[in-house]
Amino acid sequence: MSGRSRELFADAREVIPGGVNSPVRSWRAVGGEPAFIARGRGAEVVDVDGRVFLDFVGSWGPLILGHAHPRVVAEIAERAASGTSFGAPTAAEVELASLLRDAVPSIEQTRLVSSGTEAAMTALRLARAATGRELIVKFAGCYHGHVDALLVKAGSAALTLGVPDSPGVPGALAGLTLVADFNDVAGTRRLLRARGGEVAAVIVEPVAGNMGVVPPAPGFLAALREETSRCGALLVFDEVITGFRVAWGGAQSRYGVLPDLTCLGKIVGGGLPLAALGGPRRLMEQLAPAGPVYQAGTLSGNPLSVAAGLATLRTLRETQAAYERLERLGAEAERVLTEAAAASGVPACVNRVGSMLTLFLGVDAVDGYAAACRADTAAFARFFRRMVDEGVYLPPSQFEAMFVSLAHDEAQIAELGRAARRALAAL
């Protein structure tokens, strides 16, 4: 990376650990130095050196309308002019909670928080309180924020007790997390038949997005629903990425499987810090002050975040055939990337659900964590850096999702394909 970005990164490393406020931004996984971004508009971002990129990160998912959408910007500005935070209830929170109830099939009530991490953390506490049990089941390769008990992926074998992925996570907490394999119906069934009576919640990304995109195998989500109901554990869908992304009502409406609790984030905040935990009234009313399960936040339901979220969701709802367009552009992106890989002779596969997708290099198929780990990360790093030179900004890791927004158009997807063709041919 050139000029000003390089200088800023050197300065940043003096005052910010690793130079960034969230690790993947450092481009460490792809062996580069990050572009510092100055501004964005629509499907493009511009760095501090004036380089324009066609963006497929979209702030890691929130920007389904693209950067600096005029209505979102206007509604944030209008709200800001009347005060940014009160620590008191506001009318717009009721509007957002009502919209979430109407949109997401399993939600009657929501509690707004400021990050997906907080939503997942609250889901676990509520599930443990509601069931009087302590164990949590998660799936290898699924990410639910940096909550202690969820920073565990352990080996990929079901029935292994979790060990922490990070120093600082107490073994005692990680030990309350059991790890199963995503898409492994038989293994998950065995685990829940053996230990289900101790399990408070099974938490899953209904479409995995944090080991690269991995769609749920047919029957996987339905089996989780069946087995959790049978053993009395709660099923938690972490829809922080998939909510309002893979369908208006999230993955639960796309696949027709309803969880007990739903974590939302990213799109619901429209690019500002906001996330939510939602579920049926009988569970949600166990949260304070309606019930005894403590949860709070000084900036929860922040007026600017709620304004950005409402503007984003209303625009999505009012956009004619928004999800058909996202599906079409996503399918086109899948097609051009698949063709580019085929033309280059590089073994690869593209996983996609709607407008979220991942090009895996060096593997023919990825159906879970073990297969994702076989991807050729060194080839991906070279591919990523060539794509930067081509003016295309991809997630700087093999194990992340690319996002297509409503601000992208057919010509830009074609440009993605031409850039990928040149980048892969040069590998």
Ligand SMILES: *Cc1c(COP(=O)(O)O)cnc(C)c1O
């Ligand atoms: C991003 C993400 C989170 C964490 O959200 P933050 O706002 O970064 O804390 C949780 N779950 C999933 C599936 C995510 O993609």
